[in-house]
Amino acid sequence: MATPENPPGRAPILLGVNIDHVATLREARGTRYPEPIQAALVAEQAGADAITLHLREDRRHIQDRDVRLLRDILQTRMNLEMAATPEMGRIASEIQPQDCCLVPERREELTTEGGLDVAGQRRTLSDFCALLAEAGVRVSLFIDADPVQLDAAAEVGAPVVEIHTGHYADARTPEARAAELARIRRAVEHGRGLGLQVNAGHGLDYHNVQAVAALPGISELNIGHSIIARAVFSGLADAVREMKAVMLRGAGLPCMLTP
Numbered sequence: 633m634a635t636p637e638n639p640p641g642r643a644p645i646l647l648g649v650n651i652d653h654v655a656t657l658r659e660a661r662g663t664r665y666p667e668p669i670q671a672a673l674v675a676e677q678a679g680a681d682a683i684t685l686h687l688r689e690d691r692r693h694i695q696d697r698d699v700r701l702l703r704d705i706l707q708t709r710m711n712l713e714m715a716a717t718p719e720m721g722r723i724a725s726e727i728q729p730q731d732c733c734l735v736p737e738r739r740e741e742l743t744t745e746g747g748l749d750v751a752g753q754r755r756t757l758s759d760f761c762a763l764l765a766e767a768g769v770r771v772s773l774f775i776d777a778d779p780v781q782l783d784a785a786a787e788v789g790a791p792v793v794e795i796h797t798g799h800y801a802d803a804r805t806p807e808a809r810a811a812e813l814a815r816i817r818r819a820v821e822h823g824r825g826l827g828l829q830v831n832a833g834h835g836l837d838y839h840n841v842q843a844v845a846a847l848p849g850i851s852e853l854n855i856g857h858s859i860i861a862r863a864v865f866s867g868l869a870d871a872v873r874e875m876k877a878v879m880l881r882g883a884g885l886p887c888m889l890t891p
């Protein structure tokens with residue numbers, strides 16, 4: 633829809649705020665604070681279009697109670713990240729978040745290291761996507777900027793993909809960063825050509841986000857670590873508002889910050 637913030641010609645670019653690392657701070661001491669619920673509401677009020685949270689098998693940060701409570705409280709949209717396991721399938725089918733993003737997981741990883749190998753597990757993921765679609769959940773697959781994975785995502789019936797931007801974020805030279813951005817651009821074009829909604833995320837921050845937000849065809853960016861890190865110094869509401877403003881500038885859209 634064309635609005636003053638999103639003039640005709642460019643679909644609105646949306647921000648999903650990942651609140652995992654608010655829960656990381658809570659779990660560091662096993663306290664009742666900081667409360668991820670409060671973080672989610674502050675982020676929504678500051679302009680988040682969705683709240684992303686990753687229920688990991690090891691529960692290192694987000695807990696089951698966070699997911700259950702937020703499902704009833706969020707005023708925007710829940711994007712629940714999880715591995716494609718029977719346990720998580722049961723949880724997603726019961727809680728029925730608006731969105732569910734399937735991500736690869738290894739207990740020993742520090743954070744997500746790569747995209748889901750959809751091409752190597754078509755049958756499993758096709759069944760998992762059907763299970764979630766049956767429960768009214770929109771499925772997104774977190775994949776590398778790889779046309780083979782994009783084709784497989786379309787084949788298994790996922791309507792949405794999220795391009796892993798970690799290699800772009802971690803690039804050490806301008807040349808490497810430009811090469812990774814070109815890969816993401818081609819992946820967005822390929823995904824849009826398949827009729828997929830294309831999101832992106834992982835490692836995006838206030839310095840590298842504009843170039844990704846500027847890519848035509850990107851629908852939503854999921855950003856967490858850099859927003860929560862900035863919030864330590866400037867507060868979560870300002871951190872969210874600033875990220876949204878930087879994204880909209882990158883997308884060539886006017887920015888009407890929420891008061």
Ligand SMILES: CC(=O)[C@@H](O)[C@H](O)COP(=O)(O)O
Pocket residue numbers: 650652653686713735742743744774833834835854
């Ligand atoms: C898939 C992804 O890149 C993140 O959304 C994911 O949540 C990272 O895992 P941690 O939040 O545990 O670092």
Ligand SMILES: NCC(=O)COP(=O)(O)O
Pocket residue numbers: 650684794832833834835836854855856857858
């Ligand atoms: N899917 C990416 C996400 O939700 C946040 O990743 P990050 O910004 O915490 O790296």
